[in-house]
Amino acid sequence: MSKSKSSESVKVKVVVRCRPMNEKERAAAFESVVSVDVKFGQIIVKNPRETSAGEPSKVFTFDSVYDWSSKQIDLYDESFRPLVDSVLQGFNGTIFAYGQTGTGKTYTMEGVKNDLERRGVIPNSFDHIFTHISRSQNQQYLVRASYLEIYQEEIRDLLSKDQLRRLELRERPDTGVYVKDLSSFVTKSVREIENVMNVGNQNRSVGATNMNEHSSRSHAIFVITVECSQLGVDGENHIRVGKLNLVDLAGSERQTKTGAQGERLKEATKINLSLSALGNVISALVDGRSSHIPYRDSKLTRLLQDSLGGNARTVMVANIGPASYNVEETLTTLRYSNRAKNIKNKPRVNEDPKDALLRKFQEEIAKLKEQLEKRMGKKNKKKQRRRAGDCSNGDGRDDESEDDGDGDNKVDYWREQQETLESERRAIMEDHSLVAEEKAQLLQEKERKMDDLKKEQEAGEMLAAKVKAMESKLLVGGKNIVDHTNEQQKMLELKRHEIAEQKRRVREMQQQMECRDEETLELKETYSSLQQEVDIKTKKLKKLFAKLQAVKAEIHDIQEAHINERQELEQTQNELTRDLKLKHLIIENFIPCEDKNKIVNRAFFDEDDEYWKMRPITHIEDDHQMMSRPQSAIGFRRPLSNHARTAMKDGLDMRYKAENLLLLTMDMPSRTTKDYQQPVIAPKVAAALEDALKNEDDIQVDASGFNGSLAPLASASGSLRKPKSGRARTGKQSDTWTSSFSARNPTSPIYPQSRGLVPK
Numbered sequence: 001m002s003k004s005k006s007s008e009s010v011k012v013k014v015v016v017r018c019r020p021m022n023e024k025e026r027a028a029a030f031e032s033v034v035s036v037d038v039k040f041g042q043i044i045v046k047n048p049r050e051t052s053a054g055e056p057s058k059v060f061t062f063d064s065v066y067d068w069s070s071k072q073i074d075l076y077d078e079s080f081r082p083l084v085d086s087v088l089q090g091f092n093g094t095i096f097a098y099g100q101t102g103t104g105k106t107y108t109m110e111g112v113k114n115d116l117e118r119r120g121v122i123p124n125s126f127d128h129i130f131t132h133i134s135r136s137q138n139q140q141y142l143v144r145a146s147y148l149e150i151y152q153e154e155i156r157d158l159l160s161k162d163q164l165r166r167l168e169l170r171e172r173p174d175t176g177v178y179v180k181d182l183s184s185f186v187t188k189s190v191r192e193i194e195n196v197m198n199v200g201n202q203n204r205s206v207g208a209t210n211m212n213e214h215s216s217r218s219h220a221i222f223v224i225t226v227e228c229s230q231l232g233v234d235g236e237n238h239i240r241v242g243k244l245n246l247v248d249l250a251g252s253e254r255q256t257k258t259g260a261q262g263e264r265l266k267e268a269t270k271i272n273l274s275l276s277a278l279g280n281v282i283s284a285l286v287d288g289r290s291s292h293i294p295y296r297d298s299k300l301t302r303l304l305q306d307s308l309g310g311n312a313r314t315v316m317v318a319n320i321g322p323a324s325y326n327v328e329e330t331l332t333t334l335r336y337s338n339r340a341k342n343i344k345n346k347p348r349v350n351e352d353p354k355d356a357l358l359r360k361f362q363e364e365i366a367k368l369k370e371q372l373e374k375r376m377g378k379k380n381k382k383k384q385r386r387r388a389g390d391c392s393n394g395d396g397r398d399d400e401s402e403d404d405g406d407g408d409n410k411v412d413y414w415r416e417q418q419e420t421l422e423s424e425r426r427a428i429m430e431d432h433s434l435v436a437e438e439k440a441q442l443l444q445e446k447e448r449k450m451d452d453l454k455k456e457q458e459a460g461e462m463l464a465a466k467v468k469a470m471e472s473k474l475l476v477g478g479k480n481i482v483d484h485t486n487e488q489q490k491m492l493e494l495k496r497h498e499i500a501e502q503k504r505r506v507r508e509m510q511q512q513m514e515c516r517d518e519e520t521l522e523l524k525e526t527y528s529s530l531q532q533e534v535d536i537k538t539k540k541l542k543k544l545f546a547k548l549q550a551v552k553a554e555i556h557d558i559q560e561a562h563i564n565e566r567q568e569l570e571q572t573q574n575e576l577t578r579d580l581k582l583k584h585l586i587i588e589n590f591i592p593c594e595d596k597n598k599i600v601n602r603a604f605f606d607e608d609d610e611y612w613k614m615r616p617i618t619h620i621e622d623d624h625q626m627m628s629r630p631q632s633a634i635g636f637r638r639p640l641s642n643h644a645r646t647a648m649k650d651g652l653d654m655r656y657k658a659e660n661l662l663l664l665t666m667d668m669p670s671r672t673t674k675d676y677q678q679p680v681i682a683p684k685v686a687a688a689l690e691d692a693l694k695n696e697d698d699i700q701v702d703a704s705g706f707n708g709s710l711a712p713l714a715s716a717s718g719s720l721r722k723p724k725s726g727r728a729r730t731g732k733q734s735d736t737w738t739s740s741f742s743a744r745n746p747t748s749p750i751y752p753q754s755r756g757l758v759p760k
Ligand code: ADP
Pocket: 018, 019, 020, 022, 068, 099, 100, 101, 102, 103, 104, 105, 106, 107, 108, 216, 319
């Protein structure tokens, strides 16, 4: 468990650094609008537009300010060294660089590579940490480094081999928020940790088409964890863990999103998200009224939760540019960091946390050493046993070579063993009394023993090497303490540190004096005449009035900035609402209600990832839409329906005869044609036709009624000619044809005896 040693609150320290004019700005003859009062810790900005309108300059006071001529090492000694010192004592510490792109954030954090004068906070802190360790006494240290980047709300491990992988944030009640699976490298020297930083920087630029643009849109966080183990007064080893976050934030200028839509809009929104969330967190912390601090709004604020209002000491460097064309951004940066000044943190020493790697290392080393001891112990016992056996055999040589065995150290032991075996082998070779076969067998045995010995030796050596490697990762100081130059250097640093401290105190006192002066002036003042009192009071009034005006102007500016921000947020909100409406419309109109419900039922919000996710289909138990597959019936491989069971008992349908019987009758398609149906022929016609088609031989000719009926017969013959064709006719024609017969002889049967022919 981590214990708290000191929990007094400490304010976030804010320092401002103004970079020099660059070549372009000088060439274009831009006016410088920033003046830096290092002594009073003030930045004075005159807005070229407003001063012409008679408005006063804007004054901001900070813990320290640095002008264009400031040196990296001065910045380090005055503002960052105390923080890194506290990290070495087991506190958490964070250094932020905030500001518009091109104002010197990366210059302040990293500086110029391989240039002692111009290297930034990160390399200076490497030196500081390892020098401290080398000078320490009776302490064991473990230093490790991680490097990550947040781009568009995605976390990338800059030291990982797989640069496409995105990491997630997790939270644990004891250690707080951490990045899951973030790689960290144990480093033993300045060179090693520099190497880690270089690898990370290379990875940072990989995949970025435009490095400048990429770095201005992403946050880079270099994390150094220093673990220190020291014997406490209670006689036990205690471990303190300090974590140093070195953060190079994305450019604070508003990412333009005018006219951006879809992916581009989302991108712009996400880029702004972390920084505006950081601003909101700062506001909420300073406000004092809000009980809710919106840390969870972005990855950056979640990850640096401890650094803002939590268990850490924090220094924020606000970088600004001096040129007039940047004045708006400069003012925004100054206002932003001015607010951060009032954040209060509660840093405490992290003592004996559960996840201290140093403790694990120490335990692992102890375990390995024990294993090694055991191995050696076994060897010694074996050796003694063997010696006893050999003695009984009366082999004099063995006795001789192992005489001084007990006092051996590990290395000698192996050599000695080897020599023994070798001499034994030689003895066998020279022994002429042995039969050749016997000799070969003995020799083989010795060879095998030698092999075994070699293997064991190798294993032992490997174990020893592992212990050594692990031990080498733990750094112990006190070696160079007698070094004269080192001592001098130490003194020099101490002096520099003292000077920095003094400067800081002078500045603070001056700031305080300024305030007190004004307060006491009035009290001390005695007026010799009424006129004098009027004069002095008028002067004072004027001064106060000017102050009031400045405050009013400031309020106005802040309100304006607030309105602008609000408008932008509203615009974003409108665009997002429009997007949402479109999606709703698509869902309502194109996705079936059933499917929509299924999706709604499966969706859930993952608190850890802060993302909506889908439950896997099979896990839904109480949802009747997605019934799980029933259990198999006992003795069967598949679940059986009741119908199948009864059908199996009846045994009629092959399909249910047995388990896993596959019936492959084809499922015939339904018929789409009909059988041919003859047209319906009236019965009269059919009879007539039948008669007409009778064989000629079967017809008897009766000519008895020939005379009287010739005429009508002749008239009928015309219509009879047609049926001769043998084709059945339907319709009117046949009607007239039959009716002509019935008309001729109304008494005759329904089926007339056609053509006057009489059936047999
Ligand atoms: P940022 O990271 O904020 O975008 P950089 O650190 O890349 O800005 O700085 C932009 C340029 O300005 C670099 O060429 C850097 O060397 C130069 N620069 C910034 N600050 C200083 C300074 N204090 N002194 C000298 N050069 C500076």
